[in-house]
Amino acid sequence: MAYADLLPEEMRKQLIQRIAEGETAREQAIDVMTALQNHFGHMSDQAMLVASELLAMTPLELEELATFYNFIYRQPVGKYVIHVCDSAVCWMHGHESLMDHLLSRLKIRLGETTEDGLFTVLPVCCLGYCDHAPAMLVNRHIHGELTREKIDRILTRLAEEPHLPTGMK
Amino acid sequence: MPRIVIDGLEIEVPQETKVIDAAERLGIMIPRFCYLKSLGAVGACRVCAVKFLQGPFKGVQMSCMVDVQDGMVVSTTDDEAVAFRRQVIEWLMLNHPHDCPVCDEGGQCLLQDETVSGGHGIRRYKGSKRTYRNQYLGEFIAHEMNRCIHCYRCSRFYQEYCGYRDLGVMQIADRVYFGRFQNGQLESPFSGNLVDLCPTGVYTDIPARYKVRSWDLDRSPSVCIHCSLGCNTVANARYRTVWRVEGRYNEALGSEFICDRGRFGFGYTNQPSRPRQARVDSRSVALSDALKSAAEKLSRIHAASGPRAIACVGSARNSLETQTMLKSLCDGLGLPAPCFFVNSQTEKAVKRAVASLDERVAVSLNGVAHGDFIVAVGVDPLNEAPMLALAMRQAHRRGALLVILDPRPSFLPAPHVHLGFAPGELNGVLGSLVGKALETGDEGKLPPLHEDFLKSLPLESLFKAPVNHGEELDVVLSALQKSRRPVLVCGSEIVRENTPSLCADLALLMRSAKGQCGLFYVLPGANAFGGALLSGSEESSFMEVVESMEQGCTKALVLVESDPFLQFPHKDRLKRAMEKLELLIVLDHLPSLSAEMSHVFLPTSTLFEVDSTFINQEGRVQWSRAVHEGGIPMEQWTEGNHPPRAHGAIIPGQDFKAAGKVLEEIARNMGASGEVSLSDPRFRPGKGASPLEGAPGDRPGDGMRLIPRESSREPFSAREEYFTFGEDAGDSLELLLVEALFGTEELSAHSPALEKVEPKPHMWMHEQDASMLGFSQDDVIAMDLEGGVVEVRLKVSPSMARGVLVLPRHHRLQWQKFRDISVRVPHDRMRKS
Ligand code: SF4
């Protein structure tokens, strides 16, 4: 396993074990990629090849999943990945102006990462938080009923508390 | 069968016919992008909308998603349906570039056609368009992703239909992208079909790219002759160059797809190295003079040494016209019957196969795809008959179990059980498998003859021997017991000569037990079937011709589109024998050592230049129409300048004839009475006229099977001989000379497109045999043989048979140094070099 050797022994064993427990390797694909992403920070081409070896799926088959699924990052992302909900109910509740506010505050465009490496902003299909629209997800934390002020508060807090969990943890 | 009315026309169609297909039968072509009969329906593109006026559905529906039911009344011209389709096309065109004039698909583009016919002529969208980066997909196919309309045909074909896993669909929403993970050669040997099935210009054929426009091309229905399946094709030519070959639907073969060998293998016809000049004793002469001279020289030998001093050798790549003419030349002049096979082992197997095939059991490729249990014996589908591998995959997709009983490593693009047994064990394993399955089955009483045969099958003993296959055999056995439509696929290259007859007997047996059983042979070459029908008795063989040349008895040899050096095991021996000849006449369109050695060389036409007939491995006669008259391709003649600056009355390089015509003239010049008889009873399946005689227009589009209702061979007669096997492997390996996907087949070996992808010469050994000999993967092994040393790279496999050495007859490898075709290579003759 040329690529899988890039992983720490322990982790590799765990993943192999986990894959073996499933009925098919394929059903573990997202979980394995998520674990690798947590380890490497994002799913680089090399990380994709590691996953491909572990799962006995072709890199293309994994790429099909990785690029379809919003939470696998094929490019480096910031410490905080902000997924802004991009669906009808949020649109009705001021999604557009909030998104403008968020991006102009961070001085980036959608899909980009701030220069300090702290924030990446991505759109995401419905977060299922419509009753609290408009909503966004920061790493694993959901925030609803967003307003400009609320967004400012969240960003300030995150910028000041660099000890918060990183990546997908 | 349900009836439907479409646009006021009524039609009755089989159950489960889609409305879109019913309309097509009426001559109404409903627009479609995603639907392709062979791939099935997904309803992805929404452009096939029609309006259902009466029946179980109402309103606008997708005609590819609805099965015809009684009482349906459908309109394709209803305003609502027309508006719907126009809107869908307009959406699809939002992102599509506006540059048809520089797109290689232009003129043969479904999107172009449907856009215009759908009524979306004027662009309203003013925004900017989505763009993508293209990928390098290898030497066959160019990629222009901006043209994609997201119909999903390519990814479905590539992954679901073919089972390859390196091209697919990535991304989401309006970024959806069809391609590979990274740049690189597509792995599927069926990749060329993407060119045909993509409705727009995303995938275009590199050899033809930017060379021609479709409206400038001459096109004709043709047949692939790169293996024995005879897939149907369309040949495309312009300016004396064949540019492109496409697939063509044939119902019996079950699809419109072809393999990349068939698609890109045509280069031999255009090659600068193609011999186009008639020669007599190394002098260039006109074909007519060479013909006269050939006839004179032959007559002289005929008169001086008698007819038995002349031998004629054809091949499995001859058209039936050529083979028939050769046969009648031999008959007319009293010569020994022509030989069409260099390898006499194969010849015997082929003749047995041809003699065994009849309507009770024969199935076509589509029949294989519908079997519920396929066992392939002594055949390597992907390498010998690539589309067979795809048919087997379709059977798997419908739930069949696939079993490959073959010594070679197996590369089927579908899950299968591979039982790696040596050729000498195949009969026994197969016999016991069928015997076991039927013995314990509950099929009821068999006719006495069948019952006897069943009892004669070796049962238990064989199941003990292959310890390592124990579990798999159980799975196979129970699937065979349950099977209602088993199909036996049988090869002819590496099997024992009686394996084809055994398969036929087993097929008959299973038929009487299960009501139905298919038999499908794979033969060595496009017209091996014709060769078997027309060659002499089983006893005469090319080896005898060689011996007779050595003894000086055969003084003249006529080689008709045949280069025995490619197949004969010992090159130097053959060369010495041929050097003794007083006269060597070669008719061919391929360059070869035989052609170089010839005293008289007569250039012949290729498939693309003359109407010709071939009989595929199931006995199906198929006709190919000439696409052009040939001649030196304009590109070569003008050295890249276009149009030609010099003009003349003669087309350069056209002084050739169909081999059959050449033979006919030789026969006439020699005063032979031989009349070509395509009305020969051999070519008449029933009582009617020979299918070969009708006018092209009268011929059935799917070809015509030329096999008897019941074979005249006596079934179950060779019981004892079937199962005498088991020569001990000892301290040697059995040599198996085999076919590979690319690099061994004679015609496509001259194709520049395929040369780029063919693998390097190699051979295979079981990993335990290799390690016992101290070899490992990628070692270069030197074999010290009768005719000298052959050096070749080793590959090892854990699943192939022990005791065999599998050597693809790669055209770049001078392997012809063996004493005989069926030999064993002693261990001590092999070493690491
Ligand atoms: S590349 Fe061609 S075949 Fe594939 S989805 Fe796009 S338009 Fe369809």
Ligand code: SF4
């Ligand atoms: S499978 Fe055989 S006949 Fe069919 S396209 Fe390929 S080489 Fe030609």
Ligand code: FES
């Ligand atoms: S052809 Fe029917 S939806 Fe595409």
